[in-house]
Amino acid sequence: MRGFITTSDDTMYNGLYGILPRQYIATELFERVEVQRGASAMLNGAAPSGGNAGGTINLLPKRAGNEPLREVTLGYGQGDQGKVAVDVSDRFGSDDAIGVRFNAAYQDGDSAIDDESSTLGLAxxxxxxxGDQYRLSxxxxxxxxxxxxxRPSVNLGGVSSVPNAPDGSKNWAQPWTYSDEEDVFGTIRGEYDFTDNITAYGAYGVRSGEEENSLATLTVNNVDGAGTIYRFDNxxxxxxxxxxxxxxxKWQTGEVAHNWVLAADLYDQEEKGAFAYDFGNQLATNFYRPTDYTEVPFTSTAIFGGNLDDPKLTNKxxxxxxxxxxxxxLFNDKLKTTVGxxxxxxxxxxxDYNTQAKTASYDESAWTPSVGIIYQPTMDWSVYGNYIESLAPGKRAPLTNDNEAVTNGGQNLDPYVSEQTELGVKYDNGMIGSSLALFRTDEPRAYINNSNTFTAAGENRHQGVELTVFGSPxxxxxxxxxxxxxxxxxxxxGDSALDGNRVIGVPTLQSNVNLEYDLAAVEGLTLTGDIIHTGSRYSDNANxxxxxxxxxxxxxARYRTMLAGQDVTLKGMVTNVTGEDYWQSVGGYSDAGYLNAxxxxxxxxxxTFDF
Structure with a gap:
């Protein structure tokens, strides 16, 4: 968002960081997605992985509605991917005060990408x-x-230009590669109204997660797609x-109304890890014409960090x-100022992965202020401006770069602060709405220097204009x-050759349109469409x-009808209708970035059958 990476690690679950699975978050778990654009340290606290300078995503769990729900969904995806899901809920007790909602899903099979498959289970x-005076969940x-x-990403090493994107169904993953992740997580939340004007609230969440991976990322060193892989397990x-x-x-002092909040937040994470990589054993391949190898054992050149079968504490x-x-x-709520x-x-x-000795640590504190002003001349229009910061722990150094070990791999840099200013105008008449925002965010820059050390120097300045339109025309x-x-x-x-260059992976122009249209000629039929445009980007700091x-x-299309007296919803979608072959995302730490097809x-x- 706004040119900044927003990771799944920094996604919130019902207002709490770190509770959701890291690598993949299934949509069946949630009722609503909230997107908060811009920095948010004063609102949410620091993001655990150092992201969210451009925005924060908060996912809200499903809740029992006022009416009972009984749904079973059967799905099928190209590549022989099957799915079954159930979603049931009801309310009980006096005034239906108690709500219960349960949903579960199982998905298994191949994807539309050659030889790629997945199995997903969730509940x-x-x-x-x-209650009249309190609420619990x-x-x-x-x-x-x-x-x-x-299919893995593609690193670029020593190429003079970016290779053309391959066919979207092409896969250069090795047949022995895999990634498994299992998580158990939960939260409790409560509110209590002392009076009509004062409410106390609290929440607690916990997650226990385990991951295992055996990977082989491709580094391309020729525009014809040729490159090498090596085994990396963790x-x-x-x-x-x-x-x-x-x-x-809230309280009232004369003509002035106050809505105040006093909050405290706590986040605690213990990470155990182990790794093994063998970049001394490079295997030739090509992402246009991949070469498959049988499972590759580690050689004498392999570097091990800890025990893969029994990982030890590596970060807290x-x-x-x-x-x-x-x-x-003020002025009957026409002018509002938030100070925090x-x-x-x-x-x-x-x-240290092997000895458990401390390799780096810091204990730092900072004040992050914020001020925002909104003026509403009418009910439909509002004009606003704000200043807010994003505070984050320093980014973690990758273990390797261009087939070489990073000197401070696995260590975190010092905390850093991103600063954001924004001006905007919004219109919403209940049917159609729009917003126009001008913003600027300065974030400290992290990269791998010529000594193959992950460090921070200078900043990335993101400034632009953002226009959104939503509603029902x-x-x-x-x-x-x-x-x-x-x-x-x-x-x-600190390098005149880099100052003024564009940041890796950030397009100048980005746009999207989502449209739904209820076809009058066929009752219950809705046509849907998405158009996504992403402009050109650079995959290296030198541009x-x-x-x-x-x-x-x-x-x-979506079609709601009745079968045997039961409500049924049929859905179908064709993605990438025009068959575009493209590099979807670009990222990187140093002079050579990585690409995802x-x-x-x-x-x-x-x-979906509603019983």
């Missing part, structure tokens, strides 16, 4: 209680995700606890913070669209490796 239970989730021959265990406690209230993170904010309303500040303490410690049409023009430049790097932009089109044309269908 979630959501409970809630609606609890959620328990389990997710087991197993991937086989997942295992990881996480124990994460996250909590918040607070008071919110402890975040503690408290925040105070007040929204002051958060004091954040970040403590991280890194340990007519009764049978729903629209959600946006376009962003972004200038993301490297500043004060010599340019990656072409792309535009994709997805088309689908886009998805091929694929058909997905499902039927």
């Amino acid at each position: 979630a239970l959501g409970l809630d209680y609606r 609890a959620d328990l989730g389990w997710q087991d995700n197993k991937l086989s021959e997942t 295992s990881r265990k996480d124990l994460v606890q996250s909590a918040e406690l607070g008071l919110r209230g 993170k402890q975040f503690q913070s408290f925040a105070l904010a007040d929204t002051i309303s 500040v958060r004091h954040q303490n970040i403590k991280t410690t890194s340990y 007519s009764e049978n049409m729903r629209l959600n669209a946006g376009v962003t023009y972004l200038s993301a430049k490297q500043k004060d790097t 010599t490796l340019k990656v072409d932009g792309y535009t994709t089109l997805d088309l689908g 886009g998805e091929p044309t694929a058909l997905k269908v499902s039927a």
Whole structure:
């Protein structure tokens, strides 16, 4: 968002960081997705993995509605991918105060990418209680995700130009590669109204996760797609606890209304890990014409960190913070000013994979202020401006770079602060809405220097304009669209050849359109479509490796009908209708970035039966 990477590690679950699975988050677990654009340290605290300078995603668990729910969904995807899911809920007790919702899914089979397959199992239970003076909720989730021959990213090493994107269905993963992740997680949350004007709230969440991977990332050194792979295995265990406690209230002083919040947050993570990589044993291949190898044993050149079967403690993170904010309303709520500040303490410690000796640590605190102003001349229009910061632990150094070990691999840099200013205007008449924002965010820059050390120098300055349109232009049409023009430049790097260059992976222009249209001629039939455009990007800091932009089109339909007296919803979608071959995303730490290929044309269908 806004040119910054937002990772699954930094996605919130019902307001808490770190509770969701890291690598893949199944959509069946959630009722609603909230997207908060811009920095948010004062609002949410520091993100665990150092992201969210451009925005934060909060996923809300499913809750029992006022009406009973009984749904079974059967799905099929191109490549022989089958799926079955159940979603049931009901309310009980006096005034239906107690709610129960359970959903589960199982998915298995090949994808539209050659030889790629996955197996997904999940289950979630959501409970809630609606009292006159207090509200309680609890959620328990389990997710087991197993991937086989997942198509890896492509590193660029020593090429003079970016190779053309391969056919979207092409796969250069080795047949022995896999990635398994299993997580158990849960939260509890409660609110209590002391008076009509004062409410206390609190939440606690915990996650236990395990991961195992055997991978072979391709480094391309020729525009004809030729390159090399080496085996990289790793295992990881996480124990994460996250909590918040607070008071919110309101009071009136003459013509001035106050809405205040006092909050405290805690985040604690223990990470156990082990790895083994063998870049001394390079195997030749080509992503246009891949060469498959049988399982490759580690050679005498392999480097081991810890025991893959019994990973030990490698990183600890402890975040503690408290925040105070007040929204002051004047002129019958036409003018609102929010002033807030958060004091954040970040403590991280890194340990040697083998000896468990401390290799790096810091214990730092910082104040992150925020101020925002909104003026509403009418009910439909509002004008706003804000200043806010994003505080994060330092990014972690990768273990390898261009087939060489990074000197401080696995260690975290010092914490850093991103600063954001924004001005905007919004319009919403209840049917159609739009917003226009001008923003600038300065984030400290992390990269791998000529000594193969991960370090921080200078900053990445992202400034641009963002336009969104949403709503229902007519009764049978729903629209959600946006376009962003972004200038993301490297500043004060200490290298005059880099200053002013574009940031790796950030396009100047990015836009999307999502449209739904209810066809009047066929009752219950809705046509859907998505158009996504991403402009050209660079995959290196020197801006010599340019990656072409792309535009994709997805088309689908949804049909609600009755079968044997039961409600049935049939859905179908064709992704990448035009068969575009493209590099979907670009990222990187140093002079040579990495590429991820886009998805091929694929058909997905499902039927949901409501009993």
